[in-house]
Amino acid sequence: MDHAEARELLEIAAVEPGGFARLVAGDTPEAAALAGHLAGCPSCAAEMERLRLSAAVIREAVRLAPPPELRERTLAFVAAVGRPRGAAAELRSDTIATPGSPTTPTGTARRRFIGAAPGPGLWLASLAAALIIAVAGTASFVGASRDRQIADQGEEINSLSAVAAWTVRVDQQADAQHVALAAATGSGPTGTLIYSPTTTDVVVVATGLTPPPAGMEYRCWVETGGTRQRIGKMFLGAGIAYWVGPVPSLAGLAAGSTFGVSLVPLTGDPVSGDPVLVGRS
């Protein structure tokens, strides 16, 4: 074994889980050959130790580094479901009655539509109905917890309005794709997914999903070429489940991909599990 071969083995071991341990164990022909080389080559032996150290440092840094695309996803997520602030908050107080909503100072207006334009599909009507129910429900709270309940209801209304805004925006894209989601078994829940392969924005809305049991949650995913990729966790509010946001992996997605929603453990594999809703593009 020459230096180049030895160093190549060491570099491959540095990126394999337990790679160095297996090499040191010496129970393969390659490991035995390497051990023989290292015994007589101080520079390669020193290189192994330096590589082991630098790989450990790099491994920890890689493990702790958030992916670059998380920035856009996070900011879009907050824009989609965060409470309205600034001018948008004042606009909301003029159009939807939410008694007790705090007045927020003027600031940067957030892009937002108030009241979804009529659109095709029964599910969009369900979304509008959910908004009406949420608004009507604010008048029924009494007692010391009224302000908190109103604040929670206000957040729910904000989220549903954001879903409506996203729906209109994505639907207006020239390449918008609509996927009907149907119950995987029997009847019951239904839904719609709209996405744009160019902007990679996605809206998923479903009705008829029962509240998940403790320790479980609904997650939507896309499957292409036999591989599932996570889209996101479904949020529940006012009788519907929804998710909105950008999904960069959908860029240029080919037709014939499968979209679905599964009920999975909170801390388990986010894309495993039998689908409760499924549809094909």
Place this chain on the structure above:
Amino acid sequence: MSGDRHAQQIEADLVREVAAGSEAALAALYDRHVDAVFAAAIRLNSDRQVAEEVVQETFLALWNRAELFNPSAGSLAAWLHTIARNRTVDRYRAAGRRPNLVPFSVATGAAADETAALERALAGGTVLGGADLGPGPEGELATAELRNVLRDALAELPEYERTALVLAYSEELTQTEIAARLGWPLGTVKTRTRRALLRLREVLAEEFGPMAELAPVPVSAGEATDR
């Protein structure tokens, strides 16, 4: 100290701007704190996708509750760390599981008062290590500065090299598993992960010099080429 006060004032101003509806201020705070928030989440649960969601939920909480941040009560870093930790622990509680065993310093983050932080951590159900685990030589080098350098270098890698290396180190996939996941030939995976590792290693060696003992050891003249 004046530098710290200035930085804290800047952050307090940014939080006020978030409360007023500034998405640019939120983005600025994201850039300042995402590394620490993500690290806190992934150290407690080791699940990268859950950690990403905890990051999203933490900054959503910052947006929704910016008025509740009190600069005189503690740093924004500590506040965000607490939110991220609570979001992670909540998931485990709901699933009937316990988070990873972590050293005290990780669980309490940037909290200035360790006694109060310990009480909060215990009340929150975080499992704490009772002894200093000792960083070892790699831990001694794992400073924030080091992580920043490597994070920037990682972002500058060609996308396919970065993807392969992240799968190897974050998800601990073997080269064969990476090949299956990405649909690449095994030889391509080996080449790309090795290149990524060597590029980052060069960055380390350039940044921290020969004393860090991270640079490749050259083959000495006179050593036989075949042993």
